[in-house]
Structures are given as structure tokens and as C-alpha cells.
Amino acid sequence: MTAKQARNIAFSALVLIAAAIWIFPLYWALTTSLRSENRVVSEGAGVLMDELNVSAYIDVLSNSKLPMWYLNSVGTSLIITVIVLITGMMCAYALSQLRFPGRKALYLIVVGSFMVPVPALYVAQFVLMSDLGLINTWWGIILPQLIVPVVVIVYKQFFDAIPKEMREAVLLDGGGEFTLLFKLYLPLNWGITAALAIITFISAWNNFFWPFLVVTSESMMTIPVGITQVNDSFGVFYARMMALALLAAAPVIIGYLIFQKRVTEAVMISAGVKG
Amino acid sequence: MSDTGVQLKDVKKSFSVVDVIRGVDMEIKRGQFAVFVGPSGCGKSTLLRMIAGLEDTSAGKILIGDRDVTDVDPADRGVAMVFQSYALYPHLSVFENMAFSLRLAKRPKAEVKEKVHEAAQVLQLTEQLDKKPAQLSGGQRQRVAIGRAIVRAPEVFLFDEPLSNLDAELRVQMRLELARLHLKLGATMIYVTHDQVEAMTLADVIFVLQGGYVQQSGAPLDLYEDPSNRFVAGFIGSPSMNFFNATVVARADGRLTARLDGQPDQSFDIAMTTALEPGTPVTLGIRPEHLVVSEGEGMRVTVDVAEELGGVSYQHGTLEGGEAVIFQQIGARHGMHGTVQTILPQTDRIFVFSREGDRIR
Ligand SMILES: Nc1ncnc2c1ncn2[C@@H]1O[C@H](COP(=O)(O)OP(=O)(O)OP(=O)(O)O)[C@@H](O)[C@H]1O
Ligand SMILES: [Mg+2]
Numbered sequence: 293m294t295a296k297q298a299r300n301i302a303f304s305a306l307v308l309i310a311a312a313i314w315i316f317p318l319y320w321a322l323t324t325s326l327r328s329e330n331r332v333v334s335e336g337a338g339v340l341m342d343e344l345n346v347s348a349y350i351d352v353l354s355n356s357k358l359p360m361w362y363l364n365s366v367g368t369s370l371i372i373t374v375i376v377l378i379t380g381m382m383c384a385y386a387l388s389q390l391r392f393p394g395r396k397a398l399y400l401i402v403v404g405s406f407m408v409p410v411p412a413l414y415v416a417q418f419v420l421m422s423d424l425g426l427i428n429t430w431w432g433i434i435l436p437q438l439i440v441p442v443v444v445i446v447y448k449q450f451f452d453a454i455p456k457e458m459r460e461a462v463l464l465d466g467g468g469e470f471t472l473l474f475k476l477y478l479p480l481n482w483g484i485t486a487a488l489a490i491i492t493f494i495s496a497w498n499n500f501f502w503p504f505l506v507v508t509s510e511s512m513m514t515i516p517v518g519i520t521q522v523n524d525s526f527g528v529f530y531a532r533m534m535a536l537a538l539l540a541a542a543p544v545i546i547g548y549l550i551f552q553k554r555v556t557e558a559v560m561i562s563a564g565v566k567g
Numbered sequence: 568m569s570d571t572g573v574q575l576k577d578v579k580k581s582f583s584v585v586d587v588i589r590g591v592d593m594e595i596k597r598g599q600f601a602v603f604v605g606p607s608g609c610g611k612s613t614l615l616r617m618i619a620g621l622e623d624t625s626a627g628k629i630l631i632g633d634r635d636v637t638d639v640d641p642a643d644r645g646v647a648m649v650f651q652s653y654a655l656y657p658h659l660s661v662f663e664n665m666a667f668s669l670r671l672a673k674r675p676k677a678e679v680k681e682k683v684h685e686a687a688q689v690l691q692l693t694e695q696l697d698k699k700p701a702q703l704s705g706g707q708r709q710r711v712a713i714g715r716a717i718v719r720a721p722e723v724f725l726f727d728e729p730l731s732n733l734d735a736e737l738r739v740q741m742r743l744e745l746a747r748l749h750l751k752l753g754a755t756m757i758y759v760t761h762d763q764v765e766a767m768t769l770a771d772v773i774f775v776l777q778g779g780y781v782q783q784s785g786a787p788l789d790l791y792e793d794p795s796n797r798f799v800a801g802f803i804g805s806p807s808m809n810f811f812n813a814t815v816v817a818r819a820d821g822r823l824t825a826r827l828d829g830q831p832d833q834s835f836d837i838a839m840t841t842a843l844e845p846g847t848p849v850t851l852g853i854r855p856e857h858l859v860v861s862e863g864e865g866m867r868v869t870v871d872v873a874e875e876l877g878g879v880s881y882q883h884g885t886l887e888g889g890e891a892v893i894f895q896q897i898g899a900r901h902g903m904h905g906t907v908q909t910i911l912p913q914t915d916r917i918f919v920f921s922r923e924g925d926r927i928r
Contacts, residue, residue: 455652457652458654460616460621460641460648460654461648461650461654461656461715462656462667463621463640463641463642464620464621464642464646464647464648464668465642465668465671465715465719466642466668466671466672467671471671476656479658480658
């Protein structure tokens, strides 16, 4: 065995250990969810998956408002994604391609708003939503999440990179701003659009604190908020909580498996902008 | 309908404080092939883009045909432009690239198809219609860019250094195709280039731009044979004209004698209508092809570099006074490198300029 092979093996072992550490909580959640509640808290419940009991799942699916929560999560996340992308794209196009007074200042505001931590706005937003009578509504969940400066910044960077001549060719061919945006700038950036859609959707789906604040009625909750309800209504029932958590994560996990490459790209892009 | 293709009337352009075009008048006849030449940064592209409507005009008027288009949108001017970078739409097929303007104009499908196929035929692109621009060679991309212009049937074609991204051989080929296309379409064409040969071979009329003005315009050979100032004389022709400082020493009826400052034993007898006082400083311009090696007296040149091109060779050297000289020899292998040669100008091909650069005839 050469030194190089030895190093490779050592490296692989290290990676395996790291992966195992990372995946253990997931594994533990799965194991727990497949046990009976009694077994979970009984002594001697080991690390090994020794039971395949789906009662926690059945219970959660039949006794909670999970289907409603799914619907709320999917609905609000989709609406947020669509609106964020359309407005972000248009805003970025204007900032990148149109010349108007105050353009630079506007861009600085967008970049600046990127620096404000979202939780700092919760109180003001809550008061606003309350004044607008939007507590316990989809729009109450959606509206504050529509401000995503990173989408504007990323789109602007990509729009900036499109050669000026292409824009001029469209102008000569008889196109206006809408033709430019929807027939040139957008089609040239489908990849980035998909990536931005994915990160926007995931962050809306995963958002816990805002929906938790703005929704109190059980039927309007999104899945992450719903998970806490299991706690309340059943006491601490670990198997059911884990089952619910896994069900909540399932669409994201499945989505990830399908769009693996795009998601990785998306995370890298947003990390690139944020870092 | 008049025969005006494009007319500029005292057109000016400033970018904030920089005056790029300071006052250009030109008239290009319908169907003419006009070429803009000039040093880098002199505003050729800017002027072309102003004609296209891609840049605002700071002052003056632009007419296409009889129509004042100074404030008309680019798409409504009846112009089409071919960019140096081609600016093809990378996400669309060749067909859709060419069809883009027709689709925007909501032309019927059958008409779109017919026009695109017609243009593709002319440009030998029929086989490539389904491909994306990235799958084409440089020459084919160039043709698609031209095709995109052709389908719009514009009154005026604008080309901004369209061949400069191609290799030498393809450039020659495309140059010929452009000449053919011009004959076939008969449309007015305006063409910006750095390339002397393109300018000389394609142009019906050349406009030499510099310092924000048209220095001279005219048929290629007229500019070559009768430049109106030192700049044009130096710019047209390759390698460029030699310039020597000289002083008028004598004048006679319709002639003058000028002595080289750099080699005072040499003076030339030049036919002139303008009578210059003896003692007037002038600049003599002599093209490399009009300097001949002589056996006897003449300008003594130390040759330091020889460019042997096969058919001709260009001998680069310095005069005794230190001025640089290029002279042409027919054929190659003259072995002049490092030697001192004696050369004489053909005196009827000497141009006289004032020291300010104006031609004196
Ligand atoms: N948008 C602009 N803003 C400011 N200055 C500009 C702009 N466009 C061009 N210029 C300036 O105008 C001058 C002429 O530019 P232009 O591109 O027309 O030159 P050109 O003759 O085409 O040069 P080249 O032969 O290198 O292509 C240059 O000095 C350039 O810096
Ligand atoms: Mg240019």
C-alpha cells in the first residue's frame, strides 16, 4: 500500500465519520417515529431500529390538522416564491437596465435592506398586519416574506452581465422593455431563476417564527408551526412529534432529491452573495 | 423619392463633457457602400450608433431617405445593424434569431418562414437553421447576424467592424460575400472598419473621421491619390506615407524647390500652383511605393528592418537626419538589411503640406 492510498483511505474514513455524525439525528428521528410512545421512553430503547410501528404516523395523519398545514405551507410558499421572483426580477431589470434619477440610491436601499436582520422587523410587521386585519390569514403570512433583496441583487448581477449589444439588437428588432425582459433577459437566466425559486421556496417553507407569530388559529398554521401543536395537544409525545417532523420535511427532501443539482447551485449562489 | 440614402447635417455628440462628434456633415447616396475609417476612439462606432438610434444625437439632424429620423426609435428608422460581437440571441435557434424581428412585428407564420428561408438561402445557412448559435463557427455566426439584418429588408445596413473577429482567410471570403450581397440587395450600407483593405475594396465612398470631424470623404482612390491633409495622407495607404520636413528654397513659375531639413544636400523640384515664399517650412509626403533606389545621388537611408512579403518588401530605415523612412521594393530577398541605400522620390508623386498639416497644391 502506497502512502497515497493510505492517505485516501484515511480521508474516506474521516468523511464517513463526519457523515455519520451528521446523519445521526435524522436516523434517530426516524427510529423514534417508528416506535410506540411507550417504547420511546422505556429504558433500554437502544440506538438500533428495533421496531417498525407506524401508529405514530397514522395518529398524526388522522388526529392532527396536518393536511391543512400542508395546504397552508404549500400555498403560502408558492405564492411567496412566485411574487418574490416576479417583483425581484422586474426590480432588478429596472436597476440594471433602465436609466432614471435615483437609480443608484434605490439600489443602495435594496442592498442596505439586505443588511437588516429580518427578526428586527417582526414587531413592526406584526403591528402592521394586525392593523390591516391580516392576523390568521394567508396574506398575513405572505406579505412580510415578500421582501427578499437577495433575489434582486442576484438577478441584477446576472442582468448586468448580458452584453449591451444583445439589448440593442432587440431594440433594433423592434422590441421594447417587456420583450427585453421576457424574451431575452429571463430566458437567458432560467438557471438562476430556478435556483432563486428553490431557495425562496425552501426558506418560506422552513420559516417558523413569523407564521408562529401571525397565526394563532390551528387551521391557518403552516407545518413548522403545526409541529408545536402536537406538543400541546398530546403532551410530549416523541414518536408523534418525530413522525410529524419527518412528514413536514418530506416534500423538501423529495424535492431536494429531484432537483439536487439545482439546489446545490442555489445554495452556492446565495452563499456567494451573502458571504 | 430623392436618391439620398443617409444624410447627416451638422451632427454633434457629447458624452457629458467630452465632445466626441463635433460637427459632421455627410451625404450617402441611396445604394452606396460607405465606409467610416479613422483611428481608434475617433467616434466611428458612436456615429454609426447615432444613425441606428442607439445613441441620442446632441445636435444636428439625421435623415434616412427623405425622413428626419433624429428622434425616431431605432426600430422605426428602417436600419439594421450587424455588431462586431454578432449579438446573436444564444437561447434561440438560428431560425428564431433571424425570425425575431418578424415575430415581434406579428407577421404571418408563412411569411416569416418564407423570408427566413430566403435569407438563409442567400447566406448558405439552410442547413444550420435548427442549430443554436453556440454550435456554429465564427463565419456562420457572422452570417446569421447578417441574415437577421436581411430579413427586415432595411433601407440601410449598418456594420460595426463585422469581420474583425474572423481569421484572415475567412475575412477575405466574407469581404467578397459582403460585396456580392451589396450588389444583390442594392441597399445603402455603412461600414466601420480598421482594415485598410476592407475600406479600399468595399467602399464606394470613404469617410475619414478624426478629432470629431470628417477629415475627407471620397472614392477610395481619390483619397489615396489626392488627400486633402496630412492626416488623411498618413491614414490611407499601407504602409503609411513618409513625411519629411523641408524648407522652400526657390520658386519658379508653377514650380518650387524644397530642401530636406534632414539632409540638406537633397532638394526636390515639385510642380505647384500655390506660390510659397522661399524660407517657408513645409512637410513633404511620399508614399513608400514612390521611393526608388537610385545608383547615384539621393536620400541616404540606413535600412534596419526589412519586411519581406514575397511579392513586395518594405524596407524600414532612417535618414541621415534621423527621420524614419519606409520604401517599397518589388520582389523579395534584396538583402538590404544593415546597408545604406540611396533612394529618390518620383517628384511628380510628392505631396506638400504646411507644417499645420494642410495640403498645399
Ligand atoms: N457611453 C459612452 N460614455 C462616454 N464616453 C463614450 C461612450 N461611448 C463612447 N465614448 C467615447 O467616445 C469616443 C469614441 O468612441 P467610439 O467607440 O465611437 O470610437 P471608435 O472610433 O469606434 O473606436 P474603435 O475604432 O476603437 O472602435 C471614445 O473616446 C470613447 O471613450
Ligand atoms: Mg468602434
